[in-house]
Amino acid sequence: MELVLSLGIGIMTGSGVWLILRPRTYQVIIGLSLLSYAVNLFIFGVGGLKVNGPAILADGTEAAALSDPVPQALVLTAIVIGFATTALFLVVLLAARGLTGTDHVDGREQSQ
């Protein structure tokens, strides 16, 4: 499990990093989104992986059987903030596109 997940996180990170280094704003926003998936999974993984464990304290569940709730709470916060910032970045890139006439991240086409 850990191996698969960490590989997946790595691939998502790599793809995200590749994208945020691209010149088009749209590529960057896709890259940032991929990166936030990767980071959310990473945070989540930090608490250790529990397959098929209980998620809720029910009568008779051992508290220790639950997966670490702290990273989950952190991921939830991170998801919300990630959503907010994605929205913001989108709008700013739209505004930049409108004002500069291009979707290049620097607001102009690179000559080289």
Add this chain to the structure above:
Amino acid sequence: MSATILYWSLTAAQLMLSIAMALALLRMVFGPRAQDRVLGLDALYLNSMLLLLVFGIGSGRTIYFEAALIIGLLGFVSTVALAKFLMRGEVIE
């Protein structure tokens, strides 16, 4: 005995559904047209919903149900938006 039967059928179902998802992904990646990709995503959503349900059976817990229900109830929204974008070039007019 029933545990074994269930175990194998669940495993098989999970595997089948995950292969189904992979096949849906192929259309998402290779298209060839945008509509194929969108349809692929819709199918991916559906299959993952089924996978979640299967998973719920496997875990004996109902907590996966909500996630599945959300896909069933809301999953179509993004597909609708994508389709409308393909059709009209604009999502909300």
Add this chain to the structure above:
Amino acid sequence: MNLGQHLIIAPILVPLVTGALLLLIDERRRLQKAMIGVASTIILFAVAVALFRFADSIDGPEAARQGVYLLGNWAAPFGIVLVVDRLSALMLVLTATLALPSLIFALARWHTAGAHFHSLFQFLLMGLNGAFLTGDLFNLFVFFEVLLAASYGLLLHGSGLLRVKAGLHYIAINLAAALLFLIGVSMIYGVTGTLNMADLAVRVASVEPQKRMLLEAGAGILGVAFLIKAGMWPLNFWLPPAYTAAAAPVAGIFAILTKVGIYVVLRLSLLVFGEGTSSSSGFGLQVLLIGGMATITFGAIGVLASQALGRLAGFSVLVSSGTLLMAIGLGSGAITTGALFYLASSTLTISAFFMLIELVERGQDAGASMLAVTMEVYGDADEDEPEEGGEGVALPGTMAVLGICFAACGILLAGLPPLSGFVAKFAMLSAMLEPAGSGSAALVPAVMWVVVFLIILSGLSALIAMTRSGIRTFWASLEGTKPRVLVIEVAPVLLLLLATLLLTVQAGPAMRYMDATARALSAPHQYIDAVTNARQVGPASAEVQQ
């Protein structure tokens, strides 16, 4: 628990409630909004001063515990704590001191240049205050995001090509930094199992070696996130364009933003990796030192190379950051004392300077102000045009007052006497050149010479650049019209400069405070004790009745 103890959380709640209430008021009722915003900021200032006085009176563990606020009445390290100590109180006061003039400045015209200025401004204050107060690593992330989100909004306030272009870069880089922050925090949690900074400091000591490297890797990533915010070279190229593009009052309050990064670096490096705490002690100091050197060099060069005043100010921010990073990197209490004084002084200066620039450039002829971002907004009639009215009367002696303010800014930036910039520089240099106490025969290490040289060099570059721009602005422009400047625009600048004057005159008490702050930072046991032993209220806050 009496109401006075809730004062600790007031710097967060007051702007939050104000910001929310302002949303309920129609955009067209500008005066009402402005009044509420100003009132809130004044209250904030008063609260900050009260907390500052409290922090200044902390003399032992019992008093220190009084400065800890257990949110939700959950004991540390489980709940989130807010901590008022000398450092956080200093930052609160600094924030409030910047906020009030910036806000007043904005009332002249800028607050109408876009929607929801006042709410965004209050939220920015909330984020800043929260970041300074919180004693929890993840909560710090949240407040970072609050202040960044508000800063995005304020940076883009007034829109326009340059702002949006700069904003795009600013946001992209800060989003990347936020991701790094998350990675770093989660790794630290994964290794130590805690998010509370004081608890973290305790637990770091007992982390076994094979985990320690992960801890350090996490701290390294976290450090990158902070250093991006602090503006360390080469992670700081976004900063000058962003600060230049921001509206003047926004840039005025932005002067504190990089200091948040500095604050966190200072706080965490001394708390978690302080001397003798663990085998990781002193982690990253070299990076800070070298990075600080590079930053101050780059900043100084940028200052020299700046044609437009706005960019000059932007690079001055980098100089300030570089100086502080370098000082922190040297890891000496006495230098930290000077650095804290410098932090206060340079922040006030840069804030005043950013606002002054707008006033000065207003009087420039069109050719000169092609560089001024503000023109981009003015020259471009749109629906949310800042109101240009008959109110802008050319006051008698306007140029003289602006000139004096400009000179004062130049003097402060260059670290020339007699203002606080000099005192700060003197305090730092004196500590740097005194490796083994006054009067000893010890030599000054080579690295100190480099540091001293760079500080002098940065002052020199500021001197050259400020003279050049000052001459061009005040002396060489013959046909420049008299800028139409309102009293509420000059007053904030004067207020900030007066604050530096106060800092100069009261250098003794101020330096004593900084010294106590630096001491407390380098011996964090009191902070740790205060947080871990802070008392909950009552037997337990909530009971489940089955």
Add this chain to the structure above:
Amino acid sequence: MSVLPYPLLALSLLLMWLILNSFSVGHLLLGSAIAIFASWSMAALRPNKPRIRRWDLLARLLAIVLYDIILSNIAVVALILTGRRPGHHSAFLAVPLDLKDPTGLALLSVIVTSTPGTAWIEYNSSEGTLLMHILDVEDETEWIDIVKNRYERLLREIFE
């Protein structure tokens, strides 16, 4: 605005609430309140209010459709696994519809779509034609007949 603008809807929502939560008096009350609130929100949209005339036919339609779905599932599975039988092909099919009621049309679309092998492509309101796509056709008229007589007739009886 009446207190209960869409009683059937409110009832369904209450049912949904009770299915989602366990049945209890508390949930009955809470669910009723929520259902009423939600049906108010529906009223705000001012949708075309469908009038169902023949409840009995609705049940019959459901039975027919479920049966058809099973059959067509098998047919499509067979098609995918074994390939197309000779003489069969897939095709677009235009069906002139007499049904005009949007809710009825919606229901028809659900039926057509839920039945594997038939796809609802395009409805032209000015001409009243429905363009369908059939996966496996031997004779087009057979399909037009199914749609017109098996589904549309019932639907018209239910809604019009």
Add this chain to the structure above:
Amino acid sequence: MPERLLFFLLVLPFAGSIATALLLRTASRSLPAWLAGSVALIATITTALYYPSVTAGKVVRQEISWLPELGLNFTLRMDGFAWLFSMLVTGIGFLVVVYARYYMSAEDPIPRFFSFLLAFMGAMLGVVLSGNLIVLSIFWELTSIFSFLLIGYWYHNANARDGARMALTITGTGGFCLLVGVILLGHIVGSYDLDAVLAAGDVVRAHPLYVPTLILILIGALTKSAQFPFHFWLPNAMAAPTPVSAYLHSATMVKAGVFLLARLWPTLSGTFEWFWLLGLAGITSLVLGAYFAIFQRDLKGLLAYSTISHLGLIATLLSLGSPLAAVAAIFHMVNHATFKASLFMAAGIIDHETGTRDMQKLSGLYRFMPHTATLAMVACAAMAGVPLLNGFLSKEMFFAEAVETHADSILDRALPYIATIYGAFSVAYSIRFIHTVFFGPPPTDIPNPHPHEPPRWMRFPVESLVFACLIVGIVPSMSIGPFLSTAVLSVLGTETPHYSLAVWHGITLPLMMSVVAMVGGTILYSLLQKYLAHCEDGPPIFRHLRGQRIFERILVTVSWKWARWVEANLGTRRLQPQLRLVAGFSFAAAAIPLYLSGFEPKLAPLAQVDPAFAMIWIIGMLSAVSAALLAKYHRVAALVLLGGSGVVTCITFAWLSAPDLAITQLVVEIVTTVLLLLGLRWLPKRVGKIDESTMLSARLRRLRDFGLAVACGAGMSILAYAVMMQPVPDTIANYFLDNAYTQGGGKNVVNVILVDFRGFDTMGEITVLGIVALTVFALLRRFRPASESIGTTEQQQIQNAFDDAQPDRKPGDTVRDYLLVPSVVMQWMFPVIITFAIYLFLRGHDLPGGGFAGGITMAIAFLLQYLGGGTRWAEDRLRILPLRWIALGLLIAVATGVGSWFVGYPFLSSHSQYVALPFIGKVPAASALLFDLGVFSLVVGATVLILIAIAHQSIRTYRIRTEPKPEDT
């Protein structure tokens, strides 16, 4: 005299300065002058009153505590030397004020002039009176600043601006060095107090830091005193009004340097380094200054170079390390001040009367202004060192010291010859001054052809000073004697040598040198006379080697060209390199600690890998990679694939027992997809591939980025794996698991953390969302799409055209038909989704869900109506006030938190209990639920606001810009 008055003496000029500045609007020329004059006079008198104290050998001190921790107190200290200088500063200051009253023209802003002048006087007094080295350096820099303002007084003149700037740059830099130097000195001594420093000479000279200290202090002093190689600012400072030159460049500012050297003479002098460093600079200045002075065309230029030379003389004397030389140096400081100030004033009068200072134009002025001419001649003679004038006395003392052997070396042995040559040069330029200006035919080519004597009171200062030259020159011991003695004693103390101030010492070697110099100088002048009448400005050999030009060029090169180059090459304004750096740094930040600790990732057996999970992740990886590859040309595809990654993330969360995350990720996923689609409409069409891959540089860039991406990805994998595989520490989570139900009143621990244990995070988080919504809203209010994005999309145009062409259709029918059936379903889903949203919200505390997921779901319900019916249709029916939702959400959350205050608990303390209601049974009533309601409300408001704000752009009408787009630079 009371010690307090020292502070008064210092503050007085500054107060006067402010008072004068406040006269800004006055029309009167005299009022500011009267004010300034009175201030200067009172200061002079006050200083004079200290004479009894200092002559008694007392050191008057006043100390005000300032920064005692750092040894920085505001200490003022007056001894004989300081007194003598204070008298010069205040006395000559007074004379300059009187002079300036007549010199300045009516058009000049008079109050500003006097204000700056008084401020400068205060700063200079500060230098002289400082009893603390740091305070001294403070006033030192102040003199630089005010000198800048004074030199640049006529700022409409480019020369004035450049001269002012150069002076400030050079002396300011020197000041920085001085500061470091005195800090070092203070640390060697253990105190910045002047008395302590003066007493610690032996310690200082033996200290390993002596040399750096000395060099730094010397740089400070030499820049200030315009000594080689820092001399060139002074001639350029001649653009200042002449009263300024008379004051700053003869008596005060430039004297500060040698003053400091004399002041620290007991501490620093007498070493090999002192002699060589200071001596070389002094002797070079001495000779070169005199040489350059000969060839100046500008009267003030001549005087400026002469000043450099005379200050070189003083520096040379100080460098010798002999007490007698120090006496001579101090004596010459005073003498130079008097004759040079009077000469500047005379030059000013000439300039004032004739309109020029060019000696090639001036001629025969004696007949127009005999009185002034006489005064100038006497002062010139003093400058040349003619007997019976004060300059002669100190020059003779210098010659005597030059002959003596101090530190045996080439320099020391050459000194007599150098001194004689210097003497000859000074005679030559003095004669030139007198001869060309006052004798010969009447001038023909001057702007003001009718010069005459200046007003009576304009001559008065010159007369006073020239009178002083004469008195000192004739009866030195009766005039300057006691004062000099007091000053010398205070500097040298017990080292004070016996010296004689007699005019006649018999026929001595120095006298012979003087004679040689006189004769040589006269011959030199007569030889050069013809040449000088027509030559270009500047000395023959060095004409093209002008310090000013070199300085300017260096300044421009370093501070402009290089700086811009460096900034452009070490910095960037492009985003990609910056993100590259961020990625690289993050990688290094994690990799280096791991590498240094010898990290080796250990792989666990692969057996436990669930094939289905692996398959899911193959999907996840494939979609991520494909999204990365397709994002440029196939935006929709990339979005779809991003959705694929999102689905895999959700499944993973669910699989790993985190249903809350799965739910939240799902709803966010949906909204994000719609959001990005809303944005896609405004992006430019990407038609045809830009074939950049063929270019080698582009390919290399991509390769580098690929490498970076692989490194970051691999690094992240390794980190993730390492963190996941390590044993779980004793975390705070255990506390939450143990107490969530008993104390937090909820079974869903994650939710209890979110709304209770760490509710404060959530409050911040929703604030972020609210802020972003506001920002989006504000930014989009001023949104202007690119011109090609305005109007309907391509698809809409085609479909509308089709409808248009059909007889039975009208435009818009296609879309109406398109949505006819779907919108029915979408409408019926509206109440269903709302119900579901409330369900998610209410169950959150005990089961997966919560305010956030519920809020987004609610927002999706609204969104769906916009999708199905369009903006106008939806807003016709639904009046959503998102700002209200946001504000209320925040206020509810805060109010919940504040509520606990009233029961005596801190903010956000939760209160939960199960309330028993009739018929219903136990109902959970946690305050956290109320808090979550705030979250719900805000999330609905913010999400809707963001989506709707973007959607609204489609129905807005835009003013299409006709003007050309602003070009980027």
Add this chain to the structure above:
Amino acid sequence: MSHAADLPLWAAIVVSAFLLLGAGLALIGMIGFTQLPTFYQRLHAPTLGTSWGTGGVVMASMIYFSVIGGRPVFHEILIGIFVTVTTPVTLMLLAQAALHRDRAEGDPDVPSVSATVSPQDDEQRLEQ
């Protein structure tokens, strides 16, 4: 699978059958989705999953939890209802979008106006 052992054999068999049916249909649908040559044919493939594919898994889940819990559990039915109701929306929107895109590109294989019936087998045309 904490409670799987408590399940009666008949229930295990029924649940397994429904599971395999649902998952199998979904898989076959996806196989068709990748194999079928035109978009309009591929459009049919996912409906296997949305109809009885979903139905099978939902049935399996309901039976399983009802038997395990000893009380009727049928909230999964909601999933079935929602999927059934929403699938037509996505499919028809997507199909029509594809149709218009094809028309706009002048694809001769799609009917140009809805009234025009194209009786020709589009597969055959594809081979031409």
